[in-house]
Amino acid sequence: MSTEGHTVRTERIGGTLLITIDRPKARNAVNAAVAAGLAEALDTLEADPGLRAGVLTGADGTFSAGMDLKAALNGESPEIPGRGFGGLTEASLTKPLIAAVEGWAMGGGFELALGCDLIVAAEDARFGLPEVKRGLIAAGGGVIRLPKRIPHHLAMELLLTGEPVTGRRAGELGLANRVVPAGDAAGVALQLAEGLAANAPLALAAVKKIVxxxxxxxxxxxxxxxxxxxxxxxxxxxxREGMTAFAERRAPKWTGR
Known part of the structure; x- marks a missing residue:
């Protein structure tokens, strides 16, 4: 599926929806079209019972440079009402979403990754929240979520200096579930998603809601x-199916009911 302006691509791979922000000439920065495309892709993920997990990535070796400042200056909003920046950061998704980060995840790009359940990072990726350098704050979830994910003083360093860290450092801080060689993030994320998709969908949704x-x-x-x-x-x-399958020593056949 391609969305408005072909800014977001989706590909179904087994039970996983691969979602790719596709504005490489703009370093996959988020404008109104990208936000609408991401919201549409996430709606597809949520609505299709055959899809059990999603992977979010960016085209041509860059996750996302964040908000498209030129578009914002022209009055475009990168937010979707009720769903936040990029149609994701305030959305309540029931299915697991994994960020596969190559290259830059800056500002809103970092916040999109923080809005996912798991993060796979290339070791040379760059995560940063430079909003303070532009007179702004990381209002798409960065200020709220980052101090909950890593120690307070380390979060404050990233938020107050605006300086980026590598994917390797993100792994050391506990921000990334996997740190992989450059070019491998999407492949590893898809493998993780396949493992998640083998689990009961109602249980996955319950875990997310309770957390x-x-x-x-x-x-x-x-x-x-x-x-x-x-x-x-x-x-x-x-x-009942999970218990029965365990007793019968077979793989369960989930129905989501």
Whole structure:
């Protein structure tokens, strides 16, 4: 599928939707067309029961340079109401999404990666939030999410200096699940997605929802939210299938019901 202006491409690979930001001449910067294209691609991922996970990457060795400043100066918005920057950073997705980062993930590009569930980074990738150098802040989730992902003082260093770190350093900080040779990020991300797709879709969705609900709340409230999810989950056909498949020593056949 190609979207408006051919700025976002999608390819179905087994149970995974590979989503590629395709504006290489603009270093895959996010303008209104990219935001609309990403939102459409994510809607496709969510709506298709045959798709179990997504991989987000950028064309020609660059993840994304972030917000297209020229487009923004011309009045274009890189945000989708209710879904945030690039149609992703404030979206509530039920299916796992993996960022495959090659080259630059700067500003909003870094924030798109932070909006994913897992990150695979090329060792020579560059992650940075340079907004303070332009009189801005990383308002697409960077200021909010980064201090939750890495130690406080390290997050503050990245946010206050605006200086980038390599993919290798991102791995050392715990930002990246896998650090791989340049050119391998998408392939490794697709392998990870294939592994996720083998698991029960209702359970994956429940994990994501509970993790979000537990963020920053007392344990009692987190467990209450978890109980709300566990009732329907335990009554699902997939739970029975998982137990039956284990007893019969075979691979489960998930239906998402």
């Amino acid at each position: 979000r609900a537990a963020d920053g709340v007392p344990d009692a409230d987190a467990f209450a939210a978890q109980r709300e999810e566990m009732g329907p989950l335990m009554a699902s056909a997939d739970v």
